[in-house]
Amino acid sequence: MSEGEVKMKSAARHDRVRQQHSDELAEDYVEAIADLLTKSGQARVIDLQGIFGVSHVSVIRALKRIEERKLIHKTVEGSWRLTETGEAMAKASSERHELVLNFLQALGVSDLQAQVDAEGMEHHLSSETLSSMRRYLDQNQ
Amino acid sequence: MSEGEVKMKSAARHDRVRQQHSDELAEDYVEAIADLLTKSGQARVIDLQGIFGVSHVSVIRALKRIEERKLIHKTVEGSWRLTETGEAMAKASSERHELVLNFLQALGVSDLQAQVDAEGMEHHLSSETLSSMRRYLDQNQ
DNA sequence: CTGTCGATGTAGCATGGGCTACATCTAGAT
């Protein structure tokens, strides 16, 4: 492997991380919205403000960007809903989140710390790594 | 645990992820600089441009921000060096990177994919999770 | 009814981190 090839791979790696970061907010938002809808039937700005710990302004603008990506839309009553695409992303995100959380716990990480670490990690895992985590969980009950 | 406490923890979790993201660039840069210095004795803008796959302008500005954090400084010959703090961060980052990479490989992830996933994950792991990974590696040789 | 307050929205600002285009400077080739 030449010097040039090594550099290429390194650049591609960092490129992928930047892409993951630009997807991260949408993934967390649709997951949170799905969760709110299940638990309380509505997902309002103020609920999301509480979940993410940012100002209501930041929430509103994030929602607008995510709406432009056709993942969510606002009902006349003022609650937010998921489109079909959004629903699919929410389901995938939340299953992935759950898997990562369970994996960390199975590895021996405390519940609280596993929850914290999963929140950041989850956006950087390939399907191959997720499969390996699933396999580990299966092999350890 | 009350509704409010759950919200608080969720907000704190996301807060931590945002903090990790704001540290991420510095961690990767000092690691890359240390690596370049070891391998070739110099760390120039163009080397980092190749590693991260961004324009030289982005590299220059990143370096300036990291310099303001007293992690690096520029020599008269135009190469970049690490301060003591930077050296410490580079050492910690690179050990952590290596650990995460080895852990993923031990878990059964292919070398190439492990390298990609480690690049993003590494910045989101608590010392508790890193310890669990070390333990796993020890128990599996 | 009216006043107040909570939720939402807008205006305007900052910072981080991307980019292209253009300027400069130096070293090496001719």
Added chain:
DNA sequence: ATCTAGATGTAGCCCATGCTACATCGACAG
């Protein structure tokens, strides 16, 4: 000696994501 190309730096733009301050609007208490 001069010309050129590579490395570096600057100017100025973009977008995402945070913020405060201010405006609106609707529901409910009095």
